[in-house]
Amino acid sequence: MLPIYNVELYLKECLDSLINQTLKDIEIICIDDKSTDNSLFILKEYASYDNRIIILEQEINQGPGVARNRGIDIAKGDYIMFCDPNDWYELDACEICYDKISKGDNDIAFFSLNRYLDDTGEFKYRIVTTNDFISKTPNNFWCGKNVFINFKIINKNNIEFPNYIIHEDHDFGLTLLMHTNNICCAETRLYYYRLRTGSIMNRGGKNTINNVPKILKKYLPIFKDDINQILNFYKAISCFYTTLLLRKKANNLEDIVRKNLLYQTYPVLFRNWYVSQLPERDDTFKLVLNVIYNHLFGDFDLEQNDNNIDIVLDCIAKLHCDIVNIKNKKIKDLTLEIDIFKNQTNIVKMYGTAKSRIHNQLSYKLGQAMIANSKSIWGYIRMPYILSYIKDIHKKEQIAYNEKIKANPNLKLPPIESYPDYKEALKEKECLTYKLGEAMIEADKSSLKLGYISLWFKCKNIQKECKKR
The missing domain is CATH 3.90.550.10 (Spore Coat Polysaccharide Biosynthesis Protein SpsA; Chain A)
Incomplete structure (x- = not known):
């Protein structure tokens, strides 16, 4: 192969x-x-x-x-x-x-x-x-x-x-x-x-913009186009991500002895791999690594965060760059940086992502159903009943949520703006799914429901706009 x-x-x-x-x-x-x-x-x-x-x-x-x-x-x-x-x-x-x-x-x-x-x-x-x-x-x-x-x-x-x-x-x-x-x-x-020179592992070669994988291009502005830093980050984050993947797989093992052996391995694996990617002289960054290591192992549950790895990587990318550029900060300032990172991952761990919050909004749910049922005549026939059912279920969920936080205010979800992926999640509100749902809600709120008359034409215009974007 x-x-x-x-x-x-x-x-x-x-x-x-x-x-x-x-x-x-x-x-x-x-x-x-x-x-x-x-x-x-x-x-x-x-x-x-x-x-x-x-x-x-x-x-x-x-x-x-x-x-x-x-x-x-x-x-x-x-x-x-x-x-x-x-x-x-x-x-x-x-x-x-x-x-x-x-x-x-x-x-x-x-x-x-x-x-x-x-x-x-x-x-x-x-x-x-x-x-x-x-x-x-x-x-x-x-x-x-x-x-x-x-x-x-x-x-x-x-x-x-x-x-x-x-x-x-x-x-x-x-x-x-x-x-x-x-x-x-x-x-x-x-x-x-x-x-040799120029392979993906670089094997001793020079780093150029061509060595930067597409998946990391979005991080270039964070690192101010410093190719060496972005490639060092690529190596380090690959180690981190690999460790998380392996921990998740070990969770599913039935062999307890082998599972415990692997659990003992991953912290060592993470430390060895990650440290090996850092410049020897960069003691500040190694200090931060130890703090990340202590925070992550033991209280970071990959099972709950499997769908949110990208959010965690984004946080670490920003942290990585910040630390490289602030070598003269005091230890307590560095710890504060790590605490900010930990708070962001805790939000993801406890409440999911801003993207998932938007996907749970009525506009998105209705838009999903409209798209799914517009692919056949039978789908169009049953669409009104499905949309009505979705609205009823959503209303009941909202009532249950309000009663829950009334009984215990601590269960209230944090402001969506506080999620680490908030800015990225806003793009979901511009997608076809969300826009179609918004149009449906607007038509339903119109006087005498007259908005439904023009809804079909409005949906076609929304499709054209989204396709053009």
């Missing part, structure tokens, strides 16, 4: 190592992630004379996680291996791993790799023994390259790579470990890992 993006200089060497494997019964799935160089041309050239090569083309660049998941969806083999297209395998890698994993009841075969320094041509060798593997698992386990996996484990547990982050193989690898009983180690070097 190869996720491919702008690797024309290295792709042939990688493909040669795959098509010449001593184990011939393989498929080579290549996912071109909208390369802008000759990578796709090279792929098609190789595929023209080797029908084991399967090419998938992404319509837009989405990163290796999305690409690998698309490849997993169509894979037909009994086992799966991953390869970065700037790296390459030993010619007998597949055969050695297949022999190793098939001899026992093993789910994963783990093997060693060689680090190849592209600038100097130097190799760095290191054999990973079984004891090394056990002592480092699960704190440092990653699964993007040097593993041979029984595909049944992936299919049975719906394991996939998280999208739009780096270190996506850490999440994939540790999720595999959650569902794996037997692992074997082939104590030999089978993979060549190239350290």
Whole structure:
């Protein structure tokens, strides 16, 4: 499985190592992630004379996680291996791993790799023994390259790579470990890992605007277009997000011993990964990290915040930038910054988001029903009854809420303006769904209900305006 993006200089060497494997019964799935160089041309050239090569083309660049998941969806083999297209395998890698994993009841075969320094041509060798593997698992386990996996484990547990982050193989690898009983180690070097300029991990290269993923473009103004800071943030937030994903998955494990082991791992994982992304001299930021760490672990419930991760990331992005720019602040001022961040996440934890509040308003509910029922004649026929039912239920909910806060004023929801996503949530009021609902309410309030006569034409105008926007 190869996720491919702008690797024309290295792709042939990688493909040669795959098509010449001593184990011939393989498929080579290549996912071109909208390369802008000759990578796709090279792929098609190789595929023209080797029908084991399967090419998938992404319509837009989405990163290796999305690409690998698309490849997993169509894979037909009994086992799966991953390869970065700037790296390459030993010619007998597949055969050695297949022999190793098939001899026992093993789910994963783990093997060693060689680090190849592209600038100097130097190799760095290191054999990973079984004891090394056990002592480092699960704190440092990653699964993007040097593993041979029984595909049944992936299919049975719906394991996939998280999208739009780096270190996506850490999440994939540790999720595999959650569902794996037997692992074997082939104590030999089978993979060549190239350290080069310009890859997504940068591997020692220069940072440019082109290295900034689309998902982070919105943060550029916050960091004042400082590319190094935005990429450092990208690495750090990927670590944070990966840790939260893994904690959520561990919550669903039935194996209590394994669950407790993983729970002990995540704080260490978070601290190790996050700290490793920070400049060594930035003691202030590391101080703040410790405060974030103490606040988050133990009282941040991912189960309740799963749909609000973006809000948390936005808060952390602003915090990250603020701290980088205020190194001379006193500790108590830094703690205040963290308390503001904690208050914002607490609002999300206790009350949800401003976006969810708007979605719960009558205008949005009516608009949703209008859209859903305008797709068929039967929908139009039953629409008046459905809209009437929604209005009745909403009215009862409002009465129940008012009685609840009358009995206990502390249960009153905070002002919607205090939510961290308030400004972003206001966009929901400009969408087609909300506007249609508003038009319906306005027609219902009109004298003698005459507003219903022009409602159809008004809805058509709203659709045109929204489409134009």
